[in-house]
Each structure stands twice: as C-alpha cells, then as structure tokens.
Amino acid sequence: MPGIDSGHTAWILTSTAMVLLMTPGLALFYGGMTRSKGVLNMMMMCFGAIGVVSLLWVCYGFSIAFSEEAGGDSVGGWFGDLSAAGMRGLLEGGEPGGVPVLAFAAFQMVFAIITTALVAGAVADRARFASWLVFAVVWASVVYFPVAHWVWGASGWLGDGLGVLDFAGGTAVHVNAGAAALALALVLGRRIGWPRERVKPHNLPLVLLGAGLLWFGWFGFNAGSALAADGTAAVALVNTQVATAAAVLGWIGVEWIRYGRPTTLGAASGAIAGLVAITPACAFVEPLGAIAIGLVAGVLCALAVSLKFRLRYDDSLDVVGVHLVGGVVGSVLIGVLAVEVLAGERGLLYGGGPGLLGIQVLGVLAVAAYSFAMAWLIGTVIDRTMGFRVTPDAETEGVDIHEHAEVGYDFSSIGPTLVGAAAPAAAPAVAEAGTGDDRPAGVPDPERVAG
Amino acid sequence: MKLVTAVIKPHQLDPVKDAVQALGVAGLTVSEVQGYGRQKGHTEVYRGAEYTVEFLPKIKVEVVTDELDVDKIVDAIVTAARTGKIGDGKVWVTPVDEVVRVRTGERGIDAL
Numbered sequence: 001m002p003g004i005d006s007g008h009t010a011w012i013l014t015s016t017a018m019v020l021l022m023t024p025g026l027a028l029f030y031g032g033m034t035r036s037k038g039v040l041n042m043m044m045m046c047f048g049a050i051g052v053v054s055l056l057w058v059c060y061g062f063s064i065a066f067s068e069e070a071g072g073d074s075v076g077g078w079f080g081d082l083s084a085a086g087m088r089g090l091l092e093g094g095e096p097g098g099v100p101v102l103a104f105a106a107f108q109m110v111f112a113i114i115t116t117a118l119v120a121g122a123v124a125d126r127a128r129f130a131s132w133l134v135f136a137v138v139w140a141s142v143v144y145f146p147v148a149h150w151v152w153g154a155s156g157w158l159g160d161g162l163g164v165l166d167f168a169g170g171t172a173v174h175v176n177a178g179a180a181a182l183a184l185a186l187v188l189g190r191r192i193g194w195p196r197e198r199v200k201p202h203n204l205p206l207v208l209l210g211a212g213l214l215w216f217g218w219f220g221f222n223a224g225s226a227l228a229a230d231g232t233a234a235v236a237l238v239n240t241q242v243a244t245a246a247a248v249l250g251w252i253g254v255e256w257i258r259y260g261r262p263t264t265l266g267a268a269s270g271a272i273a274g275l276v277a278i279t280p281a282c283a284f285v286e287p288l289g290a291i292a293i294g295l296v297a298g299v300l301c302a303l304a305v306s307l308k309f310r311l312r313y314d315d316s317l318d319v320v321g322v323h324l325v326g327g328v329v330g331s332v333l334i335g336v337l338a339v340e341v342l343a344g345e346r347g348l349l350y351g352g353g354p355g356l357l358g359i360q361v362l363g364v365l366a367v368a369a370y371s372f373a374m375a376w377l378i379g380t381v382i383d384r385t386m387g388f389r390v391t392p393d394a395e396t397e398g399v400d401i402h403e404h405a406e407v408g409y410d411f412s413s414i415g416p417t418l419v420g421a422a423a424p425a426a427a428p429a430v431a432e433a434g435t436g437d438d439r440p441a442g443v444p445d446p447e448r449v450a451g
Numbered sequence: 452m453k454l455v456t457a458v459i460k461p462h463q464l465d466p467v468k469d470a471v472q473a474l475g476v477a478g479l480t481v482s483e484v485q486g487y488g489r490q491k492g493h494t495e496v497y498r499g500a501e502y503t504v505e506f507l508p509k510i511k512v513e514v515v516t517d518e519l520d521v522d523k524i525v526d527a528i529v530t531a532a533r534t535g536k537i538g539d540g541k542v543w544v545t546p547v548d549e550v551v552r553v554r555t556g557e558r559g560i561d562a563l
Contacts (some may be wrong), residue, residue: 198502259496266498306499 005098007229012103015224019110022217023050023117029210029268030121033317036202037398038125039408045120045132052133053116053140057109060085061140065148066108068155070101077157079146097227107224112148114221115173116140119375121317122181123188123388125199126395129403131388138378139180143371148172150367164363165343165356167236168225170280170331171367178324179368180375181315187379188389190314192396199316204264211268215244218275222282235342236282240275243282243294247274250298266302269322273301276326281334284343292337297329328364335360452547452563453521457512458486459532459540464510470531471514474523477563480513490537509540515550517560 027046031039053061060082067073067080070093074080084090093101116136123132150158151172158164158171166172191199201207222240226233251270252262277297278290285293305321308314315321335357338347346352382388389395394402401407459467464481471479485506492505516524521544528542552562 195500198497198500200497200502263497309500 003095003098004100005095005228008098008227009100009103011229011233012099012107012224012227015220016103016107016110018217018220019107019114019224020050020217022214022221023047023110023114025210025213025217026114026117027210028206029214029272030124030317032203032206032208032210033201033265034124035199035398036408037400039202039206040400040406041127041129041403042120042124044129044404045123045127045136046117048129048133049117049120049136050113052137053113054109056137056140056145057105057112058087061112061145062087062105062108064141064145065112066105066153068153069096069104074149074153074155077150077153077155077161079149080153099227104227107227108148111169111173111221112140112144115144115169115177118174118177118319118323119180119184121319122185122315124316125399126188126191126389127399128386128388128390131382131386134382134386135184135378135388139375142378143180143374144176147176147367147371151363158363158366162359162362163356164359165284165334165338166280166331166363167283168222168279170276170327171363174276174279174323174327175331175364175367176327176371178320178322178327179371181319182313182324183372183375184379185313185315185320187376187383190312191316192392194314195309195312201265204268207268208264211271215271215275218244218279222279226283232283232342238287239282239285239290240278242287243278243290243297244271244274246291246294247271247277247298247301250274250295251302254299254302269305269318270298270302273297273322273326276323277330277333280327280331281337284334284339285337285347286339286342289337289339289349293330293333296333297326300329301325324368328368331364332357332360452550452560453516453518454545454547455514455516455521455524455528455542456545457528457532457540457542458484458509459512459528460534460538461508461510463532463534463539464512466531467512467528470527471512471524474520474527476514476516476520476524478514482511482513484509484511488538488541507538515547515563517563 023046027043030046031043034042063070063072063082063084064079067082067084070084070089072081072083087102087105090102090105095101096104116139119139120132150156151164151166152159154160159166164171218240219237223233223237226236248267248270251273252266255266256262274294274297277293281293282290301322304325305318307321334343334347336348338345338352338356339350340346345356348354348357379388390399390402457467468479486509487506492503494501494503496502512528514524525542525544533539549558550562551558
C-alpha cells in the first residue's frame with residue numbers, strides 16, 4: 001500500500017497490543033489488592049470493560065472521539081460526528097502520518113478500554129457486576145468518548161482550542177478516571193466495616209506482577225502516542241522509565257520516613273503513580289524534568305492515599321490517590337517543566353510565563369469536573385434503579401461467590417469448595433425451609449454440587 | 452489415655468517434634484492455628500492507616516499418649532517450646548475415652 005510507513009505502523013500495532021496487556025495487568029494489580037473473596041469480581045470488572053468498550057468503540061466510540069481523523073467533522077469541538085460509526089469507512093481509510101487510520105483507531109480503542117477499567121478500582125468488593133457493565137457502557141459513551149475528543153480531537157476544544165498539552169492521556173485518561181472513581185466511591189459508599197476493619201492486599205505477588213505488566217505496557221501507552229517510530233517516541237520512552245523509577249523511590253522514601261519501613265505495595269503503587277504522572281508530559285520534558293515529575297508524584301501520591309481516611313471516603317484501591325492526584329501532578333507540571341524544543345513552548349522553570357500552567361490547570365479542572373459530575377449522575381441513577389451495590393450479606397460472604405459463583409483460590413482438599421454456601425449440615429434446614437432466600441438466583445445448590 | 456495439646460510458636464515446632472520423638476511417641480498431629488494469650492495484639496501502620504493485629508500465627512500439636520507418660524511428654528514439650536519471650540504458648544491435657552487404629556482395628560493402649 002502506498003503511503004504506509006511500515007516502521008511507524010509496526011510500532012503502533014505493537015503499542016496497541018502492549019496497551020491492551022495493561023488491562024489484564026490492571027486486573028492483577030487491582031485483584032491482588034482486594035480481599036481474597038473479591039478478587040475474581042475485581043478482575044471480572046476489568047475483563048468486562050474490555051468486552052463492552054471494544055464493541056462500543058467500533059459502533060460509535062471512535063467516531064465520537066476521532067471522526068475528523070476519518071474525514072468527518074467535529075461538533076463545535078465538543079464531540080465528533082457519527083460519520084465513522086461502525087468503522088466501515090476505515091477499510092479504505094487513509095494513512096495519516098504513514099499509519100493506516102484503522103491502526104490508529106485500534107490504538108485509541110485500547111486507551112478507552114483501560115480508562116474505563118481503571119474506574120472499577122474504586123468500587124472493589126461491593127459492586128454488582130451487571131451494574132458495573134451498565135456504568136461502563138454509559139460512562140464510556142458520555143464521558144470518555146467526548147473527553148478524548150476534547151483533548152486529542154483535531155478540533156477538540158481543550159487540546160486544539162485552548163492548547164492544553166496531554167501527550168498520552170494524563171488528563172484524558174487518568175484525571176478522567178480518577179474523578180469518576182471518586183464519584184463512584186461516594187455514590188456506593190464505604191465497605192462494611194471500613195475503615196475499622198483492616199483490609200490489606202490479599203496477594204501482593206499478584207500486585208507486583210500486575211505493576212510490572214502495567215509498566216511494560218505503558219511504554220506502548222506513552223511512546224506509542226508518538227504515532228511514529230521516531231525520536232519523539234524515544235523521548236517518551238526514556239522519560240517514562242526514569243519518572244517511574246523516581247516515583248518508586250519517592251513513594252517508598254515517604255513510607256520509610258513516616259512508618260519506618262518501605263513496602264512492596266508502596267513500591268508498586270509508586271511505580272503506577274510515576275507512570276500516571278509522566279503520561280501527559282512524557283514528550284514535553286527532558287529526562288531530568290521527568291525525574292522531578294516522578295519524584296513529586298511518588299511523594300504526593302504516597303501522602304494522598306491517607307486522605308481517604310481523613311475524609312472518610314472508601315476509595316478501595318486508591319484510584320483517586322494515584323490516578324487523579326498523579327494525573328493532576330503530571331498535567332500541571334507540564335506548565336512548569338515543558339521544554340521548548342519538545343513542546344513548542346516553555347514551562348515556568350525555563351522562563352516561560354504562567355500561561356501554559358494556567359491552561360493546564362484549566363484542562364484538568366474541566367475534565368475532572370465533567371467526569372465527576374457525570375459519574376455521580378450515572379452511578380446514582382443506576383443505584384436508584386437496578387441497585388449498584390450488592391446486599392450486605394453478599395458483601396460479607398464475598399462478592400465472588402454471589403456475583404460469579406466462583407472462588408478465587410480453592411486450596412482445600414475437603415471436596416468442591418463453595419465458601420459461603422450453606423454447609424452440608426445446614427443444607428437440610430434450608431431445603432426444609434423451602435425458600436433458600438439468602439441465596440441469589442444462579443448460585444448452585446450445595447446439595448447438588450457437593451461430591 | 453490422655454490427649455496432650457500444645458499451642459506453640461511456629462518456629463518451635465522442630466524442637467518440640469524432636470523432643471517428643473526422643474521419648475518414643477509414635478505419632479502426633481500438627482495444625483496451623485492463630486491465637487493470642489495475655490500478650491493480646493499490637494497496632495501497626497500500613498498504607499497510612501492504623502491496624503490492630505490481634506491474632507498471631509501459632510502451631511497446635513496434639514499427641515495421644517498413655518497416662519504413665521503424660522508428665523514426661525508435657526515437660527519435654529514445655530522445655531522444647533520455651534523461648535522465654537512473650538507468646539510462648541500453652542500445653543494442656545484432656546482425657547481420651549477411646550482410641551482405635553484405623554488400619555487394624557486395635558483399640559485402647561494397643562492403638563497408641
């Protein structure tokens with residue numbers, strides 16, 4: 001095909017796969033942090049997001065976010081038109097920048113997926129899976145697709161209109177998801193027993209494995225956003241690496257000083273905080289600037305995760321403390337550390353005026369406010385109609401059993417384990433009562449299951 | 452016959468097992484348990500929040516033995532399990548009504 005740059009295209013296709021890997025990686029990262037009786041539900045919400053958002057993206061998501069890239073128009077800079085709905089026109093689409101527009105669409109699809117999946121962390125251990133899917137569909141449609149257009153659309157009012165800089169998604173992805181996470185955490189409320197009852201990660205090796213996969217995939221997320229296999233991608237990759245490394249040290253440094261010991265959870269969270277913070281800035285700052293961003297993010301996010309105890313909101317997996325705070329840090333620091341040769345303008349530190357800084361703050365506020373408000377609205381409507389939260393009994397017994405009839409870890413040698421189902425001795429009583437009323441539809445009867 | 456039950460610190464299992472074997476005891480049962488005695492719990496800070504740690508991991512050792520040997524076995528266990536630090540555990544003795552060897556059907560002392 002004429003006009004195709006195979007190097008650029010190969011890199012974008014690879015990055016797409018790498019970024020998709022981030023969502024199962026997120027599932028492991030989040031899953032390891034929850035209670036063991038909720039690990040599957042947490043991972044399921046991530047996989048569910050992959051399912052629904054992929055389909056929505058083809059049907060109309062890509063069009064709303066990027067119709068202009070496929071020859072369509074923008075509606076006032078607020079969202080694209082539906083000319084690319086169904087992606088049919090993309091089969092004979094052009095090759096902007098030497099990359100087939102279909103490849104670009106695929107690359108952006110996996111961004112939409114992970115952004116949606118990120119929000120699930122705020123509602124661990126207590127959300128109904130069906131309600132989560134509904135939320136994912138509506139929020140992706142009403143928030144992510146338009147916001148992607150605002151920030152990255154050719155005529156988007158934030159990126160193109162105001163000049164907000166966001167290379168790979170600090171604002172469009174992380175501030176966006178973080179704000180929605182805060183809203184959902186407030187709508188669903190605190191877990192039973194929180195914060196009195198301790199909830200420690202049940203499987204830290206999974207958390208670290210997830211963090212490692214996220215770190216790897218993030219090179220596709222950041223360097224892939226160059227949409228070319230070139231020097232910009234190289235800058236983004238280097239900055240991503242050093243910022244993350246600095247953030248790990250920053251976070252565990254805070255722990256070491258405050259609590260006397262560095263933790264693996266802190267190291268993993270620090271890595272994510274650094275990755276989040278460098279995401280918007282990776283192609284606009286120099287490596288030393290990236291290190292600074294990483295350090296600031298690591299330290300601030302480590303301190304921010306204590307906020308939820310002070311303010312009494314149950315952000316189960318620190319999506320707010322890491323993604324919202326980290327995204328804000330990175331997006332705003334562009335205004336301080338942007339380097340002219342990369343960004344086309346200078347941040348405050350390099351003699352630029354406060355203009356860029358102000359614009360960055362504006363972009364962050366606009367996305368955060370919109371996402372928060374919409375997530376609140378959607379979450380509340382879902383809660384009032386179908387119910388978002390599982391019943392207290394289901395929550396205490398374990399959301400995996402009640403939502404999926406599965407157990408994450410079946411290490412017992414005492415026959416098929418259905419933790420939470422009536423024990424054989426009690427089963428006759430349940431059968432006599434005839435109602436089995438504390439067992440929701442779909443959970444197998446232990447009398448028929450037990451060997 | 453008597454059942455000797457000991458709740459001890461996990462890393463004292465090897466010395467206890469060796470001491471009990473040296474007395475010629477034929478078998479024992481070991482399980483992982485959690486518990487606290489007078490030492491109760493302590494608070495720790497994790498991820499910016501304070502947690503109370505109440506239960507500590509322990510090992511429970513159970514030995515069924517003849518009345519004549521009970522005191523020797525209890526003493527051996529206590530000596531082997533002692534570290535001198537808080538949380539060493541406890542040993543107690545309860546009567547056993549019947550013991551049967553599953554493989555042969557032998558009952559009573561013959562089953563020990």
